[in-house]
Amino acid sequence: MTSASDLRDLTIAEARDELAAGNVSARELTEAHLAAIEVARDLNVFITETPDRALADADASDARRAAGEALGPLDGIPLAIKDLFCTDGVQTTAASHILEGFVPPYESTVTENLRNAGTVMLGKTNLDEFAMGSSNETSYFGKVENPWQREGDNRPLVPGGSSGGSASAVSGRLCLGATGTDTGGSIRQPAAFCGIVGMKPTYGRCSRWGIVAFASSLDQAGPMTRTVRDAAILLGGMAGFDPKDSTSAEMVAPDFEARLEGGVRGLRIGIPAEYAVDGMNPEIAALWDRGKAWLTDAGAELVDISLPHTKYALPAYYIIAPAEASSNLARYDGVRYGHREDGEDLTSLYEETRASGFGQEVRRRILIGTYALSSGYYDAYYLKAQKVRALIARDFHNAFEDCDVILTPTTPGAAFAMGEKSDDPIAMYLNDVLTVPASLAGLPAISVPGGLSSEGLPLGLHLIGKAFDEQTLFRAAQALEYAAGFDSRPHRG
């Protein structure tokens, strides 16, 4: 266990054990990843690399361990941080020109928790601008490339979004794990596209304090890793009650790893009829069937459930999220921080700063959100969407009377080529059709690699759990992971 590529192939759990056994140092782990990051710059995974900070973090970790004061399972683990988390003294951009050069004098609660757990920050990963997108093509700092390619086709593919940089980094062995954020699928969809595990916890499990807001009632941070166990370990380092976030749940985060191996015998797996939409990609339908079989083979019971308002989740989401975003993004006005376009008067300063500071998709969503909230339209759009949201949450509530977790595919298809869907916003939005319902209901959900498409691209299976029952969700995900035995690797990494 000495070669650099071997070090990069470790899971977090393995690295933890190797570090504890003294077989490897945090510095060695970190250097191996920093070297790989340099080589892989063409993937455009990072907006800001922080090698000096990483080495200092690693050395501090090694010093703690030498002194017998190691902090826990994450001490010395090199991570990539989505550039939506504010990091003290390190540029934080949300992949937007409007925040270019912004250096927060504060640290987000999630990254603070990870620092306190002894992790090493390798850098800040690229994303769709303000987390608005499903392909990572909307970043001001350029598109991110997926380390996977179609068999016999070397056209670059998108990594999914918005946490595409993080997904690409984990998949390409540029870090052992990464943080993501998920508003409508932004962790799970890129995890599926990149063949990794991506988990969105229950709304309120991770603090939103210090995360650049997209849609406050939906945003939730979560782990992106190569295994389910790693996701459980990393979530343990991120989660916890935060009095600075009024929507943070006042409960101690359990040891998510503890009951991972419990198996699924007797677990009731809900299969929602409405997800089997007409025209579902046959490969995805087949994958779903395999997932059902794996879980029943492991002793779980399948239960047919109904989530009747599923179809309306996506349009409701595309009112609620832009409406909240239009207000959340009003603070980017060129007055107190970030990009500023000097206008001759106040109005032109505002309008020019925001028009040139925000990219096309962000501007489009601000306009939709502003329209949906404006006088005369509020009831028809925003209020209507919030009522539909209530019905969607009720659907899940009813379904969970009959089952413990719900199994669906993560995405309607595999990763697509850059530029393939960027002309049609609605086609792009449809990427999130399977992940958005759980977001609207605030439920925990996870994407686990389930196999490869006929083109040789990873596909994800999606599990949705009851609120604050991440432990059962992880247990089912672990069973799925064992059964799938996914061990394919991307072309890069």
Add this chain to the structure above:
Amino acid sequence: MAVDIETVVRVARLARLTVPEGDLETLAGELSNIIGWIEQLDEVDTDGVEPLASVADIKLRWRADEVTDGGIPDKVTSNAPDPQNGMFSVPKVVE
């Protein structure tokens, strides 16, 4: 078209976004498509349904009335594009 050019102009103005004249028509078309697609929500019977503003099933927590913050003017203005005498600045506003 659900969203006409005039509406785009009005909404862009509310959102403080300049939209170049030449882009108005395309944008109106795009927004109309999106809004038109969203209008499938009209099919849902929501009579008597309470809108759901938050899924956080908790009560609003209150903080104690203590001074725990402030006293960091340098941090507050450290990213300001044009700070003046410890304050932010904008082109003169006439009231």
Add this chain to the structure above:
Amino acid sequence: MTLIQGRTGDWEVVIGLEVHAQVTSKSKLFSGASTEFGAEPNTQVSLVDAAMPGMLPVINEKAVEQAVRTGLGLNAQINLKSIFDRKNYFYPDLPQGYQISQYLDPVVGKGEIEIDLEDGSTRTVGITRLHLEQDAGKSIHDQDPRKTLVDLNRSGVALMEIVSEPDIRSAEEAGAYVEKIRSILRYLGTCDGNMQEGSMRADVNVSVRKPGDDFGTRAEIKNVNSIRFIRQAIDYEVRRQIELIEDGGEVDQETRLFDPDRAETRSMRSKEEAHDYRYFPDPDLLPLELEQSWVDAIRETLPELPDQKKHRFVDDYGLSVIDAGTLVAERKIAEFFEAVAEGRDAKVAANWVMGELFGALNRTDTDIATSPVSAAQLGQLIDFISDGTVSNRLAKNVFEIMFETSDDPKKIVEQRGMKQVTDAGAIEAAVDEAIAAGAAQVDQYKGGNVKVLGWFVGQVMKATQGKANPQAVNEMLRKKLDG
């Protein structure tokens, strides 16, 4: 009803007020930064108040308690569930690009208060609602010729917006309304009412109509920061609107600004565009939920409020409504008065407090809290009058000295020999002297001119340097002259 005469007949004025009152609290509504007045720019600003990316609001329990307390003091409905909304608009002193306020579901609903008018009459004015909201920062326009500077110290300070029904019918009533609101807030300790420092300011909605007509179009005069200015602004605005309509024009529904230097209102250019605030529930916050028992516990701690106190002063002390109204306006004065009146003639006590004491306080620009004369001392002085130790006239001199020195009246009277002479021997000597010196006046008296008695009294007082007890002098003179 107060009507204003125009060229085309009488006009009725309709006024509604939105009073913004700063909540008395140590920290801001949604952040832990201080609310202290007058600090260096941006020193009382947290990253939340500056709307840094990712910052989130957490509500201050004191602000909630103060709003509920105020609602109870306004005899208003307390809503056990209320919602914080975002009011979206762009302005440099509004860092978030929205103000967190309450729109459809405020914490306090309908209430009412009594206002006291100069002629001693009272009127009831309806309260529409009270809601909690954030204050904005301060835009400074006069420090740089080309720039507006922004200080966020006030940004996020908790405000109560108290909205009245359009029940107010004159500038005088508007003034009385604001005075009463301020008085209630101070009694409750929920706002210091300091209008110079901006702790209280009012948006004044003014319209005019022919009596019996529907409401006219109103103009809103923003941020008027003294009661005098509120009256002036209304007077100006009423005249402007009447002239405009009588000249065939129409009142615009618009926001106006009061210019105190010219006592005029003018249209606000910067806010001329149509507003569309796009209110929606703030997703960073949850509904504000209150327990009825918690509200009841606050109700238990409410002090006696000005109107209750006023009615009690009238009923128990026999004071006039006007006097009672004057005495209850400030809690400290009412308490001072009650301490003076305790066990004494309340009307005498009221006269002394409102006469000599108020006069001296005004003259020296002193607050009741720091009055050099305590309630106990003023009580002693009144006791000295009633037991004859000092005459009414001398008592005023004694009071002046008390006010200057803070000494007890006893000490002053004794040390300065101001005690009334009641000793019969001394009075008799002076009376005898006066009779001896005034043979002509004695004759007049005996001839039936009783008025001449005053001349004798004067002589005796002169001889005793005013210290003789006038009653004793009178009795003695009558006895000697009649006898």
